[in-house]
Amino acid sequence: MASTHPRLRLVYLMTVVYNRHHGVWPGANFAPTEHGRLLPCFVLDDKDGPYMTLSLQTCQQMDAQDPLRPLRDVFDLPTGLIYLDGNSLGALPRATAARLQAVVQQEWGVGLIRSYNTAQWFEQPRMLGDRLAPWLGVGAAEVVVTDTTSVNLFKVLSAAMAMAAQDHPQQRILLSERGNFPTDLYMAEALCAQHGWQLRCVEACEMAQHLTTDVGVLMLTHVNYRTGAMWDMDLWSQKAHAVGALAVWDLAHSAGAVPLALKADQADFAVGCGYKYLNGGPGAPAFVWAHPDHVQRATQPLSGWWGHEQPFAFTPSYAPAVGMGRFLCGSQSVLAMAALGCGLDTFERSLPLGGMSALRKKSLALTDAFIELVQTECAGHGLVLETPLNHAQRGSQVSFSRHEGAYAVVQALIERDVIGDFRAGDPSCGEPDIMRFGFTPLYVGFEDVWRAVVHLKHVLDAGSWREPRFSIAHKVT
Ligand SMILES: Cc1ncc(COP(=O)(O)O)c(C=O)c1O
Numbered sequence: 024m025a026s027t028h029p030r031l032r033l034v035y036l037m038t039v040v041y042n043r044h045h046g047v048w049p050g051a052n053f054a055p056t057e058h059g060r061l062l063p064c065f066v067l068d069d070k071d072g073p074y075m076t077l078s079l080q081t082c083q084q085m086d087a088q089d090p091l092r093p094l095r096d097v098f099d100l101p102t103g104l105i106y107l108d109g110n111s112l113g114a115l116p117r118a119t120a121a122r123l124q125a126v127v128q129q130e131w132g133v134g135l136i137r138s139y140n141t142a143q144w145f146e147q148p149r150m151l152g153d154r155l156a157p158w159l160g161v162g163a164a165e166v167v168v169t170d171t172t173s174v175n176l177f178k179v180l181s182a183a184m185a186m187a188a189q190d191h192p193q194q195r196i197l198l199s200e201r202g203n204f205p206t207d208l209y210m211a212e213a214l215c216a217q218h219g220w221q222l223r224c225v226e227a228c229e230m231a232q233h234l235t236t237d238v239g240v241l242m243l244t245h246v247n248y249r250t251g252a253m254w255d256m257d258l259w260s261q262k263a264h265a266v267g268a269l270a271v272w273d274l275a276h277s278a279g280a281v282p283l284a285l286k287a288d289q290a291d292f293a294v295g296c297g298y299k300y301l302n303g304g305p306g307a308p309a310f311v312w313a314h315p316d317h318v319q320r321a322t323q324p325l326s327g328w329w330g331h332e333q334p335f336a337f338t339p340s341y342a343p344a345v346g347m348g349r350f351l352c353g354s355q356s357v358l359a360m361a362a363l364g365c366g367l368d369t370f371e372r373s374l375p376l377g378g379m380s381a382l383r384k385k386s387l388a389l390t391d392a393f394i395e396l397v398q399t400e401c402a403g404h405g406l407v408l409e410t411p412l413n414h415a416q417r418g419s420q421v422s423f424s425r426h427e428g429a430y431a432v433v434q435a436l437i438e439r440d441v442i443g444d445f446r447a448g449d450p451s452c453g454e455p456d457i458m459r460f461g462f463t464p465l466y467v468g469f470e471d472v473w474r475a476v477v478h479l480k481h482v483l484d485a486g487s488w489r490e491p492r493f494s495i496a497h498k499v500t
Contacts, residue, residue, distance in 0.1 A: 075473065076399045077392055082469035090376045091385055091464055097369050098466045105441045105471045110276055110420045110461030113302030119365040126361045147360040148351055154367050155310055158379065159274070159293070160284030166312045167347045168363065169355060172275055172296050173206045175311040178323035178350055179292035180214050180242065182313065183269045185322055187239030191267045194239035195220045200227050202454070204248045207273055211242060227252070231262070238268045246276035246418030249446050249457050251410040253281065253418050260289040275299060278310070279370060280386065280419040282379050291317060300419065300463060303363030311350045318346060327352035369465055385464035386419040389472055393421050393460060396476040404483040409457060419462050424448070424455035430500065431493035433458050435482045441475045445500045
């Protein structure tokens with residue numbers, strides 16, 4: 024109904040003109056901003072419902088019955104935004120800003136250098152590692168939080184290669200998946216060149232035939248960053264051990280997203296990110312784990328003073344710390360550690376509500392719902408599901424490829440406040456471009472899933488992704 028208020032009537036008329044002109048979709052509307060400008064906004068209402076296989080009402084009921092629902096309020100997400108990119112950068116916990124302010128003003132401003140002791144700044148890599156340990160299925164004192172995933176991977180690969188060279192000097196192949204995250208392959212490539220090893224990259228489906236007795240280290244990313252496909256950690260660690268190789272796992276898309284049992288699953292080394300599902304903030308410190316059976320043997324080449332057994336003895340020669348402390352290198356970002364602490368708080372808040380098993384259950388229900396809705400509502404638009412349907416092989420993201428316009432579709436969705444991301448394929452081997460949608464059960468709900476699919480359907484039905492502005496390439500995709 025058009026309003027009788029002159030200004031709102033103008034808004035209504037502009038809406039009609041906008042809709043007619045763009046032919047976009049019936050819910051497109053205009054809203055005045057605080058600066059008085061009129062911007063298109065996209066209002067979905069129940070009339071969008073009946074054609075959807077899973078109705079809005081059902082999704083709202085699922086949210087109402089969701090035991091994890093209260094955790095959404097632990098995050099500071101803009102109203103109306105549907106955030107499906109927690110697999111790239113986790114959302115901001117509400118507590119982070121105040122915590123950082125306290126660290127800056129009190130611990131730094133007032134405590135100054137004393138805070139290394141009084142505020143336990145020096146202990147943060149170990150303290151945060153202890154808090155993370157249960158989510159990885161390992162014991163306290165087995166994990167340290169430090170540096171980046173790439174740097175930690177360099178350390179553990181070096182350590183694993185040195186151990187392999189001692190135990191099986193003939194096994195000088197580092198085996199990995201061709202579609203592994205590039206930084207993993209880049210690090211492996213540099214280390215292989217340095218140590219006279221060979222990097223062998225194969226398709227996932229060919230892994231078994233290439234895991235031969237000349238392999239010294241198997242390096243896998245547990246959940247693939249493009250497809251969301253998950254390796255069976257226990258099976259592949261065992262297979263590596265059967266040929267005398269060590270198993271190194273990248274948990275960037277697993278930590279906080281899927282249940283992990285590194286020790287039970289016989290992993291040898293693992294690394295992972297703090298800024299994705301762990302909600303530690305952009306550039307948050309990463310983590311590193313070594314099996315306790317290896318740690319005293321493990322040497323890593325970045326022998327900085329924080330990894331020394333007595334950093335404040337200031338001795339001229341290096342002696343590695345006893346335990347995981349040897350995987351530290353230099354001074355850590357105290358502010359970034361404080362933010363990661365707030366990210367870990369959000370997980371600990373889930374413990375009385377069922378912890379990781381509740382998170383996993385919801386994650387699978389969210390990804391199932393998204394897959395079902397996209398496949399039925401967006402049929403005929405050339406979307407190809409790249410994520411396994413089998414729960415045991417799925418992480419917490421869903422990826423669709425499209426032969427044309429995947430980047431533009433993601434950009435068109437972002438304009439509608441539905442944030443996913445895009446990962447370019449490698450045409451030389453037929454790898455398609457991918458649209459990725461991450462489902463973080465801490466803050467994504469079933470209504471978000473429903474609304475995201477309505478937006479995707481409209482972008483595809485109306486072809487609005489073809490508008491030239493959606494193809495403008497950004498540095499970060
Ligand atoms: C699987 C995987 N490993 C490693 C990285 C890179 O981590 P960092 O930038 O902390 O070195 C990423 C980043 O997205 C990733 O997805």
